[in-house]
Amino acid sequence: MEAGVVHAAGGRRRELEGSPAARLPDRLLRWGLTALSVGVIVLIAFFFIRLIVESEPVFSEQGVFNYLFTDNWVPSRDLYGALPLIVGTLITSAIALVIGVPVAVATALYVTELAPRRVRQPLTVLVELLAAVPSVVYGLWGFFFLIPKLQPATRWFADTFSFIPFVGGSVTGPNYFVAGLILAIMILPIVSAISREVMSTVPREHKEAALALGATRWEMIRMAVIPYSRAGIAGGAMLGLGRAIGETIAVTLVIGNAPVIGDSIFQQGYTLAAVIANEFGEAASDPLHRAALIAAGLVLFVLTLVVNGIARTFVVRAERGSRAAAKPAAGMAG
Amino acid sequence: MRYSRILAVATAGAIAVGVAACGSSDDDNSTTAATGDGAAAATLSGTLNGAGATFPQPVYSEWANRFRDEFGVTVNYQGIGSGGGIAQFTEGTIDWGATDAALDDEELAAAQRKGEPVHIPTVLGAVTVSYNVDGVDRGLRLDGATIADVFLGRITKWNDPAIARLNDGVDLPDTDITVCHRSDESGTTANFTLFLSDYSRAWADGPGSDKSVKWPAGTGARGNDGVAGCVKQTQGSIGYVEQAYALQNDFTTAAVQNKAGNFVEPSLEATSAAGEGVRPPADLRFATINADGDQTYPISAVTFMLAWQDGCRAGLSRETATNVKAWLNYALGAGQEVAPELAYAPLPDSIKTQAQARVDALTCDGAPIEVPAG
């Protein structure tokens, strides 16, 4: 920082500017940290390149299009069509979002708008404790407790509502739905925390304006809180989606690990992450199989990149929206 | 503020202690090479790392425990499936491997790039056909063709005439059959599908026999325990699990028709009988599926340990190679007496002698390995 302000001090200027030697630690700090940060990018780039290089054998053998869009994953015959895996990943993540986001938003709403003051902190902590349970425990609980308990109910549901597409048909114990449900529980804390953050920044003026116009509590939420928080909630949902896409252990225990595309959400399937966990042990000595699994990891990585990119645009939009909203509020206050 | 500072210091301290302790090593786990020119060390010590089939995991685990008590060598065993055992053995990340299915030609070629793999059969176990059907007791009679049709998805109800035909007098309900099978590469699967292929043309031409196949029907689960869980939780289910898991879960198991035409339930005697009915080739790559014998249980599987003919040339230290030989000696010696306690059948004498000869012939850098009498 230039000590130009102290020109007037004359002789003392050099003292305050500091000798070049004294500047050295500053420069070291700056360059050191810059190198570190660039190093992080280099690491990720190396990561990405290594994944591509290691998965090359299966792409040159089958072609990228074949790998991604063929429904035929039979390692014992050297056939690697990853479509059922990709579809399974997308289905379970979609179910996780459909179930998890509304519940997460509801908890965030309750905590920020509707709960009595004393309940807020404990409730927040309780929702966050959901994140403290490791994924292997969720998976085991899902396998030993949830699946048997849910089977009669899902069978009834599938029979009663079989006219809805993708619901009717046979019901297996482990299936897409249970996996999606477990994932929903796992992404709840993240989506709830972000929604809560966003909702707590809704300008009071907006809420008070709605109430002043005679709105009921719920109408105020609908008119002032939700529209304002929409972009932020979407960003949070994207982060939850990213987590759901990559969850491995919990999913592999409850999805049935069948490389097929089921007819209904109550049938078993497979995901990219689960196949890596299940098959990597034996694939290590089979170069093509190993490349196929690393390619699955690569696809996961790319999916994460895409989802994160989308999340960012939502967050940016949210920030822009909040800045725009702040202006008229300032005007009103003024 | 003060709290967080104390905590930060405490955390840093704990981490520092941890990192400092990282330099020190636990005595039991020292892997320093034994003093050695060519002479064997006075006693054994060190750690052995093995991995592979979950099929024999109970007995290998128990052996490891007793081996450590008697010889002071720690044996670590990870049940990752036969495929995993073969893969890691070939890669060199473990010292000995375990598999229910002998290496096929392709796997053999891959392993031979590093050294000559030796198959040492250890025990025989029964692959039970377990089922969970209300009102149906153990001993349901099934033959290979029927079982294959069930797993092919051709027979979908328990009261199907094919099953009823074999079971006069048994009240079979009109329940759907849910098939439980393995989702990971498994020697248990290899043995089971070998049996199915023997009795069903449709199976042999279709999914075939391998550590992992494309299952026409059913739910996939990880490991013997996964299939056991699937059977346990689902009414009307049927699955193939190793005898120890069937016993643990108190499953009702089928009496399977063997080559001689008799319906035999999985038992220690019936499993041992399968071993008697087989004469293995010189390289000990064999299977005991569908063996001859009146009272043989037809889905008895022999399981192997994998070791390098010349461990040192394959990358093991002298100490590790010696430990491997001692471990194999134990498996073929005192271990055989422990096996029945866990419902595994010991090897018949003829096979054991053949196996022991291979173990005796293990070398390190060309010279036979001398194992100190623990």
Next chain:
Amino acid sequence: MSAFTIEPVDPRRRRADRVSRGLVLALTLVALVPLVLVVYYLLKQGLGAISWEFFTTDPSGSFLGDPGGVKSAIVGTVMMVGLAAVIAVPIGVGVAIWLVEFGRESKLAQAIRYFVDVMTGVPSIVFGLFVYITLVTSGFGGTSFAGWKGSVALALLMLPVVTRSAEVVLLLVPNTLREASYALGAPRWRTVVRVVLPAALPGIVTGVLLAVARAAGETAPLLFTAAVVNDTTFNLDERMNSLPALIFQNVGQAQDRLVQIAWGAALTLVAMILILTLLARLIQRRSRLS
């Protein structure tokens, strides 16, 4: 001043209001149900295994005899996560400092933020895979599986979490503090080390504890990097046991005593993570109050 009547709310709207608020409350309670069920199930399955011996003996692997305890797994988890923290925290905080103090809104900083965010989303198994193909099969350092390689995989997992939370906290440090420091003639590095960091410390500690809690519960990265062993070892250059790996390995054994050990280990792990999480929140609250 004329009195003006306030119209009563249309009963339909009032009903909608009550129903909606009830729905929100119901969904909130639904969110808590899994937590209760999981904790209850864990206690039911695992409490029976808990004893003093459970924490102080190693697993024996014995099927017929005493299955032992989980000492090696606890030691392994603490050591591997500890080393992971030692790797991830300085790097993460360093990157965060650079982003806040030097990079700010530059193109490079934006790129780094994006990639750090991406890292948050990468599945833990892909990190384990990466470490497996770069460090384990190549026999880096003369070993195949090793505890420190597991730590590397965990550190990759922790890094983005630490960086992100540290950046948020550093941004919250009021600029007036920095300006005061500069006005007193302190050089940049002194300001950062003596003024900014201490102010942000509680928040950084919170972030670290949360990252540690996350890493302690991860199984996937450890499956291919540290393997599973029974004996306690303090040597990170060897294979190490860990609670998630022990749980995963034992829960499927054909011996009920071993299965119970697995559930006891699961209970222990959840308790450890719970304590870390609550501690982190406590620090956060205290710092906000102060």
